Amino acid sequence: MADILIVVGTESGNSQMVADLLRAELGRLGHAVDLANAGEHGAARLAERDIVLICTATHGDGELPDNIIPFADSLRRDRPDLSRLRYGVIALGDQTYKDTFCNGGKTMDALFAELGARKVGERLEIDACTQPLPDEEALEWAKDWVGQLS
């Protein structure tokens, strides 16, 4: 069973809702799941982890939500070696922001890859325009994702 840290980037709560559901459901499946508000979670803490699931929205003009910016900044500044880390990305966005669709998730994805972490599965991109139930789509994806961890 996997020991997973979910890092959430949210402004209006959708990503938090997705992360809360995943924590409960993956926990029910026997996984150990911690949830971190990204702002509280410095890059140094990643050294203690093996598996991270990033669940983040996009705000502004393709930017990260405010609460995850300190976390991303600390990764850019400290540049920890994440080569023993495996990660997945759930990106929430809205297709009407054509040029910046899911940029927040894409940014975190690129940052983890740059620091040597290995991605498991494809990034999930959830479009608020066409998907009224982001948590259900995320749960289906996450069940498949944890299967790929073993």
Ligand SMILES: Cc1cc2nc3c(=O)[nH]c(=O)nc-3n(C[C@H](O)[C@H](O)[C@H](O)COP(=O)(O)O)c2cc1C
């Ligand atoms: C002011 C604002 C700007 C946004 N900018 C983008 C964007 O550039 N690209 C994108 O894909 N989605 C964008 N979105 C859509 C959000 O990412 C989407 O609604 C998401 O579900 C919000 O998640 P949250 O509740 O966790 O913050 C924006 C939403 C708002 C309100």
